[in-house]
Amino acid sequence: MKSFVNPLAPRTNRLQVKSTEIRAWVRHLVDLPEDTPVSVVELACRDEGCPDIETVIGIMEANKPIRTIRVHMALAEVTRNAIAEAVHGDSRPRLDSAR
Amino acid sequence: MALPERIPVFFLSGFLGSGKSTLLNQVLADPSFEDTAVIINEFGDVAIDHLLVRQGETTISQTSTGCLCCSGTTDIRATLFDLHCAASAGLAPAFSRVIVEMSGLGDPAPLVNALMAKDNDTQTMRDRTVDSEFYLAGFVTLYDIILGELSIERHFEAMKQIAFADRIVLTKTDLAKDPATLSDIAALPQDLRVFNATAAIVDRAEADPASLFAPRPYSVIERGEEVSGWLALEAVLAAETRHVHASNERQRPARHGSGIRSFSIIHDTPMDEARLSRFLSLLQQSAGQHLLRVKGIVGLEDEPECPRIIHGVQHCMSDPVRLEAWPDGDRRTRMVFITSGIDPEPVRDLFSAVIAGTPSPFGRLLSPISATLAALSSRLSSYLTTLSRRSS
Numbered sequence: 001m002k003s004f005v006n007p008l009a010p011r012t013n014r015l016q017v018k019s020t021e022i023r024a025w026v027r028h029l030v031d032l033p034e035d036t037p038v039s040v041v042e043l044a045c046r047d048e049g050c051p052d053i054e055t056v057i058g059i060m061e062a063n064k065p066i067r068t069i070r071v072h073m074a075l076a077e078v079t080r081n082a083i084a085e086a087v088h089g090d091s092r093p094r095l096d097s098a099r
Numbered sequence: 100m101a102l103p104e105r106i107p108v109f110f111l112s113g114f115l116g117s118g119k120s121t122l123l124n125q126v127l128a129d130p131s132f133e134d135t136a137v138i139i140n141e142f143g144d145v146a147i148d149h150l151l152v153r154q155g156e157t158t159i160s161q162t163s164t165g166c167l168c169c170s171g172t173t174d175i176r177a178t179l180f181d182l183h184c185a186a187s188a189g190l191a192p193a194f195s196r197v198i199v200e201m202s203g204l205g206d207p208a209p210l211v212n213a214l215m216a217k218d219n220d221t222q223t224m225r226d227r228t229v230d231s232e233f234y235l236a237g238f239v240t241l242y243d244i245i246l247g248e249l250s251i252e253r254h255f256e257a258m259k260q261i262a263f264a265d266r267i268v269l270t271k272t273d274l275a276k277d278p279a280t281l282s283d284i285a286a287l288p289q290d291l292r293v294f295n296a297t298a299a300i301v302d303r304a305e306a307d308p309a310s311l312f313a314p315r316p317y318s319v320i321e322r323g324e325e326v327s328g329w330l331a332l333e334a335v336l337a338a339e340t341r342h343v344h345a346s347n348e349r350q351r352p353a354r355h356g357s358g359i360r361s362f363s364i365i366h367d368t369p370m371d372e373a374r375l376s377r378f379l380s381l382l383q384q385s386a387g388q389h390l391l392r393v394k395g396i397v398g399l400e401d402e403p404e405c406p407r408i409i410h411g412v413q414h415c416m417s418d419p420v421r422l423e424a425w426p427d428g429d430r431r432t433r434m435v436f437i438t439s440g441i442d443p444e445p446v447r448d449l450f451s452a453v454i455a456g457t458p459s460p461f462g463r464l465l466s467p468i469s470a471t472l473a474a475l476s477s478r479l480s481s482y483l484t485t486l487s488r489r490s491s
Contacts, residue, residue: 013293014252039328041208042255043336058332066335075255 015042018076025080026057026069029087036061042075057083105234107314108179108197108214113241114250114257115203115392115437116412118270118303122241123200126308135312136182136194138175140202175199175213180225183232197233198312203392204359204437206256207263208333211235211319215330236314240264241303242291244271244284246413249388251294261294262326265318266311270303297321359391362443366432369398370454378453379409379416382446388413389441395434396426409434 023038032038039058055078057069071082113119126132185191201210214235240260243250250257261267275281288300301311319327375397382390393411397419407419436446 013258015255015258016293037324037328039325039332041329041332056332056336058328058335060328060331066331068332068335068339 015075018078022055022057022075022078022083025083026059029080029084030059032059032061040075105232106195106197107236108199108233109237109239109312110199110201110207110210110235110263111239111241112201112205112207112260112264113203113268113270114243114247114254114260116246116410116415117203117241117243119200119203119241122268122270122303122308122311123198126198126312129309131309132196132312134193134195136186136197138178138182138197138199140200140205175210176226176229179229179233183228196312196314201260204254204256205260207238207259208329209337211238211263212330212333212337215319235317237266237312237317238264239266239268239311240298241268241270242287243412244269244275244280244287245415248290249413258294259329261291262329263322264295264298265315265321267291267295267298267300268303268306268311269300272302272304296323359437359439360441360443361435361437362446363436364395364432364434364447364450366398366434366450366454369400369403370432372399372401374454375399375409378450379411381453382449383411383414383416385449386438386441386446389439390436391439392437393434395432396422397432397434398430403430406430406432 019040022040026032026038027034027036037060039060041056041058042053043056044053053072053074055071055073055075057071059067059069061067069083069086071078071086073082111119111123123137127135127137179197182191182194182197186193199210201207214233240263242261247257251261269284269287272284275284284302291298291300319330379393382393390411390413393409393416395409397407397409399405399407402421404424406422406425408422409419410417436443438446
């Protein structure tokens with residue numbers, strides 16, 4: 001049976017849905033409490049050797065500096081694996097404490 | 100709530116082609132807005148917008164080519180400081196209100212952060228002056244009912260512009276005629292609540308422009324958790340940028356999506372109106388939604404003293420507007436294009452081919468654009484071949 005689709009429900013937005021999905025992935029991967037604010041933005045990047053667009057995720061824990069995770073791809077293309085790699089994947093410190 | 104005894108600053112935002120300059124013109128025509136200073140911010144290497152906004156004697160217009168949000172938060176503070184100094188020294192008319200018309204691609208976060216006074220931002224005389232003389236008194240975002248949904252679906256900046264607003268204005272509602280579109284418009288406020296739960300949403304056709312720019316306290320808290328998060332993250336990124344790029348100002352990070360670029364065409368002599376129309380039509384057909392914006396001032400052979408203003412947004416090209424005279428001493432045609440995934444060269448080739456009859460490698464026009472447009476290639480080529488035969 002098809003699930004009911006409410007014709008009066010507000011339309012969903014691809015970027016907003018993706019942002020919500022990214023926040024959920026980050027909470028799980030970094031083991032954050034549900035009430036910890038996580039912010040997601042898409043910015044262009046001119047760093048040499050980087051793709052020209054990146055997604056930056058900010059983790060805002062109480063009484064701690066904001067931590068940032070950078071994923072070098074457009075927000076719409078970010079995957080759970082890409083975030084996992086940015087957080088845990090290689091020897092470089094990718095989960096940086098904000099200065 | 101009592102308002103500060105400082106000069107209110109309003110941001111006027113909205114994605115490319117949503118009608119910001121049109122609204123600004125209407126506001127500035129109101130005598131009660133004579134004492135308004137206007138800062139116009141453009142994304143592009145040739146400034147056009149300041150020519151398109153009516154300027155009364157008491158209006159100060161300043162432009163910046165390159166987005167304020169890209170060029171760092173200090174630019175908006177520097178511009179406000181310059182306005183204050185010029186008025187204080189009697190070099191420019193006094194003003195009691197500032198409207199900043201943001202670039203259609205502008206990211207609100209760095210600009211709103213720039214007007215939030217912070218201890219570490221008050222170290223210089225300029226910053227202390229800006230904090231003591233100005234305050235953020237409102238954020239107005241225009242939402243084009245024709246292309247707005249597509250814009251916020253594809254461009255993160257467009258979504259943020261809606262989220263930051265304390266007034267959202269639905270524009271181009273007068274173009275809606277059929278019942279289905281009218282029904283969609285009626286549902287829009289509910290749809291926009293997903294992005295902004297608290298802003299007042301008004302129809303441009305019914306809104307009192309003066310009320311949009313009446314001072315009120317702008318509350319970040321009321322904009323919701325998402326906006327607060329973006330501002331906090333923006334502050335961290337700005338600090339990182341200052342740290343990393345302190346020794347190299349040219350390497351400031353851009354904030355616009357992949358492939359978005361701006362370029363201009365400048366033409367010295369008046370042109371044939373029919374050929375101009377053909378050029379814009381062909382460009383529109385081939386580029387479609389990749390042509391985010393085209394705007395310009397154009398000289399025509401038939402009436403060289405009366406230029407035309409051209410406006411186009413993605414698939415929609417407005418009729419040219421006739422001016423009685425050139426707004427400044429520069430009589431050249433100046434057109435600015437903001438595109439997504441289209442290089443300047445093919446567009447310039449097309450312009451040369453249609454306006455001057457210069458042969459052009461049209462295949463290049465389509466190569467950077469999405470594959471779905473490739474089908475237009477043969478049609479475009481045959482059309483221009485016919486045109487070339489007629490010209491010869």
